[in-house]
Amino acid sequence: MITILHLYPRELGINGDVGNVMALVKRAQWRGMSARVVDHEVGAALPETVHLVHIGSGPVSAQELVRKDLDRIAPRLREWAVADVPFLAIAGGWQLLGRELIHQDGSRTSGVGIFPSTARLVSERAVGEVVGEADIAGFENHGAVTTLLEDAAPLTRTVHGHGNAAGSGPKRGAQEGVVAGASIATNLHGPFLPMNPRFADVLLERAALLAGDSLGNDDGRCEMADGYAARSRRAIRDRLGISPASVR
Amino acid sequence: MSPRFLVRAVERMPLGVVFVSGSNGKSTTTHMLTGILRAHGLRVFTNPSGANLPQGIASAMLATVPLNGRLTEDVAVLEVDEAFGPRLAETLAPHSVLLVNIQVDQLNRFYEPARVAGMLEQFAGVATRHLVINADDHNLVALAERLAGRRAQQSAFATAPALLQAGPAWLASGDHPGRAFEPSTTPASVVVDSLDGRFAELSILGVRTEVALPARGLHYAVDAAAATAMAAALLGDDLDVGSVARGLANVKAVYGRGEILTVNGEDIEIMTMKNPPSLQVNLDYLGRYPEQVFVAVDEGTPDPSWIYGSDLSRLDHVDVLTGTKAWQLATRFAYSEIPVHTIEPELKAALDAFLRLPPPSRGMKTMIVNYEQMMLVRKALGYLEIEK
Numbered sequence: 001m002i003t004i005l006h007l008y009p010r011e012l013g014i015n016g017d018v019g020n021v022m023a024l025v026k027r028a029q030w031r032g033m034s035a036r037v038v039d040h041e042v043g044a045a046l047p048e049t050v051h052l053v054h055i056g057s058g059p060v061s062a063q064e065l066v067r068k069d070l071d072r073i074a075p076r077l078r079e080w081a082v083a084d085v086p087f088l089a090i091a092g093g094w095q096l097l098g099r100e101l102i103h104q105d106g107s108r109t110s111g112v113g114i115f116p117s118t119a120r121l122v123s124e125r126a127v128g129e130v131v132g133e134a135d136i137a138g139f140e141n142h143g144a145v146t147t148l149l150e151d152a153a154p155l156t157r158t159v160h161g162h163g164n165a166a167g168s169g170p171k172r173g174a175q176e177g178v179v180a181g182a183s184i185a186t187n188l189h190g191p192f193l194p195m196n197p198r199f200a201d202v203l204l205e206r207a208a209l210l211a212g213d214s215l216g217n218d219d220g221r222c223e224m225a226d227g228y229a230a231r232s233r234r235a236i237r238d239r240l241g242i243s244p245a246s247v248r
Numbered sequence: 249m250s251p252r253f254l255v256r257a258v259e260r261m262p263l264g265v266v267f268v269s270g271s272n273g274k275s276t277t278t279h280m281l282t283g284i285l286r287a288h289g290l291r292v293f294t295n296p297s298g299a300n301l302p303q304g305i306a307s308a309m310l311a312t313v314p315l316n317g318r319l320t321e322d323v324a325v326l327e328v329d330e331a332f333g334p335r336l337a338e339t340l341a342p343h344s345v346l347l348v349n350i351q352v353d354q355l356n357r358f359y360e361p362a363r364v365a366g367m368l369e370q371f372a373g374v375a376t377r378h379l380v381i382n383a384d385d386h387n388l389v390a391l392a393e394r395l396a397g398r399r400a401q402q403s404a405f406a407t408a409p410a411l412l413q414a415g416p417a418w419l420a421s422g423d424h425p426g427r428a429f430e431p432s433t434t435p436a437s438v439v440v441d442s443l444d445g446r447f448a449e450l451s452i453l454g455v456r457t458e459v460a461l462p463a464r465g466l467h468y469a470v471d472a473a474a475a476t477a478m479a480a481a482l483l484g485d486d487l488d489v490g491s492v493a494r495g496l497a498n499v500k501a502v503y504g505r506g507e508i509l510t511v512n513g514e515d516i517e518i519m520t521m522k523n524p525p526s527l528q529v530n531l532d533y534l535g536r537y538p539e540q541v542f543v544a545v546d547e548g549t550p551d552p553s554w555i556y557g558s559d560l561s562r563l564d565h566v567d568v569l570t571g572t573k574a575w576q577l578a579t580r581f582a583y584s585e586i587p588v589h590t591i592e593p594e595l596k597a598a599l600d601a602f603l604r605l606p607p608p609s610r611g612m613k614t615m616i617v618n619y620e621q622m623m624l625v626r627k628a629l630g631y632l633e634i635e636k
């Protein structure tokens with residue numbers, strides 16, 4: 001059994017990013033492994049052992065609500081990251097887990113430091129469907145220019161979408177997301193994992209390894225959901241007029 | 249549309265112009281306030297439900313205004329879209345403003361609650377007579393504090409903390425889950441004290457009054473408290489709690505929340521999923537497991553990700569799924585293990601497939617659609633639009 005820590009589902013939960021956690025739990029179950037979710041609320045104690053961490057997105061007002069608690073638990077989160085516990089962080093949650101967050105008024109707050117990135121909030125929001133190389137799709141709705149540090153690798157490059165460059169940046173060829181060791185951060189909703197399920201399986205395999213457990217064969221339900229997800233990504237590509245060849 | 253026309257139409261109304269706005273429940277609250285005032289014998293001008301943009305309000309006035317250009321009613325109760333309120337207030341200055349709540353709308357338009365608060369504040373600041381707010385909504389409490397020095401007299405409505413805790417999360421939390429259950433500190437003229445199915449007990453200026461709601465749901469009780477609080481502000485000593493109860497008893501559930509269409513003699517229930525609260529309200533209102541379900545979502549919902557946060561346990565299957573977002577919805581249903589029998593992205597073919605199903609053995613055919621698909625479905629089924 002794996003334990004998934006879901007950070008601040010109430011505050012950072014308005015974009016449906018809870019769907020990432022749902023996908024992880026269901027896919028584990030459909031492949032014969034049990035998964036439990038611990039919702040971490042402000043002020044609560046952390047569980048002893050965690051095999052995967054998820055943090056969703058939310059507006060600045062929601063980030064403000066969790067910042068103090070996040071500072072409190074940051075050392076434990078960093079210990080887990082060092083121990084290769086995979087994190088999945090979405091947009092506003094990613095901004096908090098990067099190295100630094102620069103607000104529109106120029107003030108700076110340090111992040112938890114799980115991801116080698118800094119985010120600068122800008123007034124122009126990047127909003128719309130996104131298609132990235134390697135058949136990645138989703139929806140961006142964020143207002144941060146994110147810079148990757150230390151030559152960190154982006155999750156993808158956009159064929160359509162602002163990605164890390166945000167609202168005033170280019171609408172194609174931009175970096176989107178970041179991969180840091182076992183962890184992934186992205187601006188994409190959809191939610192990200194149901195829309196791009198292969199990343200759910202990668203995260204689950206890493207979590208299983210840490211827990212001394214393993215994933216079995218799909219009982220058919222993953223395949224069905226993945227068929228729908230593939231059609232969803234295709235529908236987004238078609239809407240944006242992007243040929244399948246350009247996302248290989 | 250000439251601004252002068254609007255000003256002239258309302259300028260001799262004794263109780264003036266009332267704007268009702270906020271994120272969720274403004275249509276119902278507008279109906280309720282209208283019902284309460286009419287039960288007091290007043291003549292009320294109001295805009296049709298959902299016609300809450302300046303154009304809709306102007307057309308509604310144009311349709312009823314007499315030749316001399318002056319509405320003969322005692323008061324205008326107008327449901328006003330948050331974003332268009334400031335512009336409308338420039339031509340049609342509200343004397344009184346009722347703000348029901350601020351909830352984050354993830355559909356791109358109003359991502360930051362502060363922005364919504366700013367819009368509401370622009371026209372709430374125009375009010376010269378009454379400003380009534382939800383005392384459980386911290387954004388509105390802060391807004392009222394900022395406007396404390398203005399001419400409008402302020403009052404509030406509230407919900408008993410125990411009810412908020414037991415109620416749906418969105419209602420309790422607004423945009424601010426961390427403050428969900430803090431009891432309000434702003435004194436309220438009307439409080440929802442208790443709720444029992446379709447009946448709520450309101451404390452109206454200290455007088456306990458049982459009222460009937462249009463349907464089950466704490467949000468309806470809160471809407472009733474909001475409407476009553478504004479009625480109390482407008483009417484002062486003339487407020488009669490018996491008339492409040494009579495006025496509320498006549499209010500029907502609003503357009504889009506379980507509207508019934510008749511197609512070839514068969515009744516079909518159609519409900520909208522404008523945003524998470526409205527979808528959840530509609531789902532919770534369903535009996536368990538409607539026998540025949542049609543779902544349609546298109547680009548009017550650019551990012552349907554939020555549906556992962558909705559409780560879909562009232563559904564055990566979907567018969568027909570359509571709209572450009574059909575595959576994303578199918579993925580969502582897959583993760584709740586809700587089988588989808590037919591996925592047909594084209595609306596006409598999908599409608600035909602659904603209507604071909606024999607009438608269900610219990611209940612009605614149920615359609616869950618976004619606003620844009622509702623308009624198309626109504627058109628396809630021969631319902632002409634009068635509320636655009």
